[in-house]
Amino acid sequence: MMATTHVFAGLAIVAPIAYARPEFAVPLAVGAILGGLAPDFDLVGVHRRTFHFPFSGLAVAAPAAAIAISVPSSGTVTVAAFAVAAWVHAASDALGGGPEMDPWNDRSERAVYDHVRGRWIRPRRWIRYDGAPEDAALAVALAVPVVLVFDGWISAVVLGGVAVSLVYALVRRELVAWVPDWLE
Structure with missing residues (x-):
């Protein structure tokens, strides 16, 4: 799934709490945004x-x-x-495809690593790859309650993230041709 989808999932989880306790809206949003992004910092290590x-x-x-x-x-x-948000991000990566750049050509059977059992969890492919149409649809669906609950800069970040998600989904399959060989 796209990083934005993970961020929106984290924000959607905390949105009911932010609605009930608006004095915690900003700390909840900051935690959810950072937690939704944090697992993907392993792109420099062994992704997922x-x-x-x-x-x-x-x-x-x-x-x-x-x-x-x-x-x-x-x-x-x-x-x-x-x-x-970080835990939901990691767990939900098993619902998508593998971490490869072109999952429509080279399908991996490794979605996310299970440190408890010491093995890779196979991808379920409910969302075929990051940036797939169903990923964009999920991102938009998760963003709706977030925009209804949060306001100000949080809402602006989410709306900007929706725009980025939709553009990314439109060009995702073409991006593989733009990636240098050493990144694959």
Whole structure:
């Protein structure tokens, strides 16, 4: 899935809390945005293995959420939103395709690494590849409740992210030809 889809998923998860507790809207959004992006920093390592924790991430997300519920503060809700969004990102990568640049030509059977079992989880391909039409549709669907709950710069970032997502989805298949050989 696209990075924007992961960010919108994290924001959609925290949107009901931000609606109920608007004083925490910004810390929740910051945590969800950063957590939705963080696992993909492993692009410089082994993508979908180095910073993706689809099962063990829950061991961090659940206590972080429990602490935020017990002791709500800007800090605890930011950390909880980050941990939950990062875990959901890692877990949801198994619903898509593999991490290859051209999944329509070279289909990998490695979606995301399971550190608990020490093996790769196979891709489900509900979303065939990042930037697929169904990925763009999911991104837009996840962005709707976010834009309805959040305002100001958060809403602007989400609307900008929707625009980027749609443009990316339109050119995704052509991007492979633009990527230098050393990046593949």
